[in-house]
Amino acid sequence: MAEAHQAVAFQFTITPEGIDLQLSYQALNQIYLSGVRSWKKRVSRMRNSLIKGVFPASPSSWLFVAIGILATMYMQSDPSMGLISKIQHESFGYLTGQTMLSALVFSTLLWLSLILALRFCLKLLLSYHHWMFEQHGRVSNTTKVWVSLVRLFSSRKPLLYSYQTSLPHLPVPAISDTLSRYLESVRPLLTDPEFKRMTNLAGQFESNLGNRLQRYLKLKALWATNYVSDWWEEYIYLRSRGPIMVNSNYYGMDFLYVTPTPVQAARAGNTITALLLYRRKVNREELKPSRVPGTVIPLCAAQCERMFNTTRTPGTETDVLQHWQDSEFVAVYNKGRFFRLWVYRAGRLLSPREIEYQIQRILDDPSPPLPGEERLGALTAGDRVPWAQIRKQYFSSGVNKRSLDAIERAAFFVTLDDEEQGMKGDDPAGNLDRYAKSLLHGKCYDRWFDKSFSIVIYKNGKSGLNAEHSWADAPTVAHLWEYTLATDAFQLGYTEDGHCKGEVERSLPHPQRLSWEIPSEVQAQASSSLAVAQALADDVDCHVFPFREFGKGRIKKCRISPDAFIQISLQLAYFRDRGGFCLTYEASMTRLFREGRTETVRSCSNESCAFIRALEGREVLSTKRLFRKASEKHQNLYRMAMTGAGIDRHLFCLYVVSKYLGVESAFLKEVLSEPWRLSTSQTPVQQMELFDLKNHPDFISLGGGFGPVADDGYGVSYIIVGEDMINFHVSSKHSCKETDSHRFGAQISRALQDIMTLLSADAKTTSSSSSSSSSSSSSSSSSSKDKKLL
Missing domain, CATH: 3.30.160 (Double Stranded RNA Binding Domain)
Structure with a gap:
């Protein structure tokens, strides 16, 4: 009381x-x-x-401009060429100190003009991308001057969003270039008659409808900040009417070998605290802007804006992303009950020990779920239209609306899972697979899949994350999760008995149990949505395995980009698994541009196919040369995608324009219906400085993964950890008899080792001095592409 x-x-x-x-x-x-x-x-x-x-200038620079103008006037000189006198005559009349006021007004106008000029110059500098295509040691004079100027403009300490207005807009490629690159990408997948037919379709499209669509798209590019991102978010994500669980949402895992504490409430206390500390940094813009690895080139930070206090609300035709400015509580699910946990009191963030205390109260709460409450979350796991209709009819007023608002307005969602997960017991490999499936879909009702992200804390202290995809791509979430894991383990820490550090204020109010009035119609729909989600979850075949034979250290010694090495290995694995090649999706970021998201790298190229055929045909003399050629081709494809010269986003936007105009294109319709049977992505490691792998080698991240994109295909995510390990996440569907995640994982391991054996034999014939120089070149030239995902 x-x-x-x-x-x-x-x-x-x-x-x-x-x-x-x-x-x-x-x-x-x-x-x-x-x-x-x-x-x-x-x-x-x-x-x-x-x-x-005022970036790249500083607010204090106004004072220097004003003092300079006043000093020149004191020396009987007029730097304004009569403008100060005109301002004085027109604005201040006979006011006292009119000359001083006029000089200050002129100084301010001059200062603002200089800021606009500096910002324009910075935007021009950031629009230069030729540096990415130059080899290390052969840098042009233009690039050297450019690097010096960018460093000069970046000398001030920027805030998280300081570069936003200076980032260039994503350019619209020439339609002829896009069509040419598209035809090149599908050549190894088509027979000669099929390729001739596709070439004719592309030619007809370019000469007729294509140029008309291109004009509209260029008009949008002049008007919009980014000609792709808003349509990509709406039509690829928000207008999808199927379940977002498995099909869209993705997951992130805890440390591989280490669980910092076995106490569930304590792990939740530190994890929630670390996430809120990260939110504070985002709100205060104290995070350093992300940059291209090894350079001073900034990346767009717009995706950070909707990281917290965000939910995806369902609609009958399209969903809507709702974001609130702030939230002082999180939503918690445990044993079929929902709670609102206030994490601030009197303006103060609760300590980790206090949050642990509150979490333990939830775990100890003996009250049973209300009728229909336990499986209410299944509504977010099923089809979107039924959820939208139920939400509008039964959750738009009264106690249900208040409770739903508490979940949707929460900073994020927390599930206190009653299971144990991780690489444990007598079957570590099988347990890793079950751990991945648990994070991807859980029980299909114990996650709130609409939230921007949900944290899962298991009974044995293991943790993980499930993220909704529409608001941001995985590099943004990976950056958050890296900070959370590092802060939890190395900064906040635990006592010897596994509890959070700090003191507890015992007078804290009890976490608020959310109330519901769930009629039979809602319960029936929840059961129906659960059946849809359960069928989808049961069909997912997940396999997670750490590849420990070698890592990027040994790959770089062979003068090869690690990403190119892995991607070609995936092509070889797929060829051996399915007996042919397929359209392959590799995600590349376009965050060199304002509001940039992703572009597709079509990793299956003529060069990679030629290498694989030679390797499988045991043509030893030509194989090594073909691999080098395939690696260089892949790196070039990735660089082109990063710099706005990709294929798929341009064709996608042309297709959207055609739909708005009410015209049909046989070419675009066929292109956008092609299945991606191999969808791949790399989880970026962006903050290695947070992890001391030398002194704490067991604190290795498992990365994360996603569900298969095609019913008869594979989804492959990988993370390059340190110098000696690569972790893989493979997914497919049990319903397809031609795919098997474990079999494909074994093919990946075999392909990696076979290619390394080939290159190691090649390296023995190369002088050590030449090898060292070339390795440095490869490492530098590929550094910009080792950080990307989804």
């Missing part, structure tokens, strides 16, 4: 003697402190807006 009393700021009663007013000073103090926190955040946002608004 004391807790309930503290929630009331004041009470009053009317008596014959007058009004009896009773104040709760503790409650009023908490209200005051919460208001102070809110105003501090507003002031911080205003300050950051000013700092990034």
Whole structure:
């Protein structure tokens, strides 16, 4: 009852003697402190807006400009060429100090003009991408000057979003170039008659409808910040009416060998604290802008804006992403019950030990789920239209709306799972597979798949993450998860008995149990959605395995990009598994441009196919040369995708324009219906400085994965950890008799070792000095492409 009393700021009663007013000073103090926190955040946002608004200059530079102008006027010189006098005459008339005021106005206008000029120059500098195609040691003079200028403009410490307005817009490729690159990409997959037919279709499209669509697309590129991203978000993600579980959402795993604590509540306490500390850095823009690895070139940070306090709300035709400015609580699910856990009190973030205390209260709560509550989350796992209809009819008012708002407005969602997961027991390989499936879909009702991301804390202290895809791509989530794991293990830490550090304020109010009134119609739809989701989950075949034979260290000694090495190995594995080649999707980022997301690298090339045929035909003399050629081709394809010269996003946007115009294109329809039977992506390691693998080698990340894109294909995600390990996540569907994730995983391991054997034999014939120089060249030239995903 004391807790309930503290929630009331004041009470009053009317008596014959007058009004009896009773104040709760503790409650009023908490209200005051919460208001102070809110105003501090507003002031911080205003300050950051000013700092990034004048970037690459600084606010203090105005003072230097003003002093310079006043000094020249004091020396009887007019730097404004009469403008100051004109400002004085037109604006200030006979006011006292009119000359000084006019000079300050002129100084401000001059300062703003200089800022615009600097920003324009920075945008021009960041539009230069030729550096990416130059070999290490053969840098042109133009690139050398460019590097010096970019470093000069980046000398000030930027905020997270400082570069946003200076990033160039994504260019629209020439339609002839896109069609030429497309035909080249499908050549190894088509017979001669099929290729001739496709060539004719492409030619007809270019000469007729294509140029008309291109004009509309260029008009959009002039008007919009990014001509791809808004359509990509809407039509690829938000308009999808099928389940987002497995089909869209992806997962991230905990450390491979280490679980920092076996205490579930303690792991939740540190994890939640680390996530909220990261949110504070995002809100204050204290995070350093992401850059191309090894360079000073910034990447777009727009995806960070909707990381927290965001949910995907269902609609009958399209979903909508809703983002709230702030949230002081998280939503928690445990044993079929939903809770709202306040993580701030009186404007203060609770300590990890206090959050652990609150989580333990939830775990110890004996109350059973309300009727229909336990499986309510299945509505987010099934088809979108039924969920939208049920939400509108039964969750738009009353207690259901208040409880649903608590989940959707929460900073993020937390599941306290009653299972144990991780690489444990007598079957570590099988347990890793089950761990992946648990994070990807769980029980299909114990996650809230609409949230921007959900954290899962297992009974044995293992953790993981499930992320919704529409608001951002995985590099953004991976950056968050790296920070969370490192902060949890190395900064916050645990006591000897596995609990969070710090003290507990015992008067904390109990976590709020959410109430529901769930009629039979909602329960029936939840059961129906669960059946759809369960069938999808049961069909997923996940296989996770660490490849320990070698890593990027040995690959680079062979003068090969690690990513190109792995991608060609995946082509070889698929050829051996299925007896042929397929259209292959590899994700590349386009965040060199403002609001950039991804582009497709079509990894199955003429060069890679030629190498694989030679290798399988045991043509030893030509195989090594063909592999080098295939590797160089892959690196070039990736660089082109990064710099806006990709194929698939351009064709996708042309298709959207054709739909708006109500015209049909046989060419575009066929291109966009082609299945990606091998969908691949690399999980980036972006903050290696947070992990001390030399002193703590067991703290190795497992990375994350995703479901198969095609019903008869494979999804492959991999993370290059340190110098000596590559972790793979393979997914497929049990319903397809031609695919098997474990079999394909074995083919990947075999392909990696076979190619390494081939290159190692080649390396023995190369002088050590030449090998060292070339290895340095390969390492530098490929550094920009080792960081990407989805």
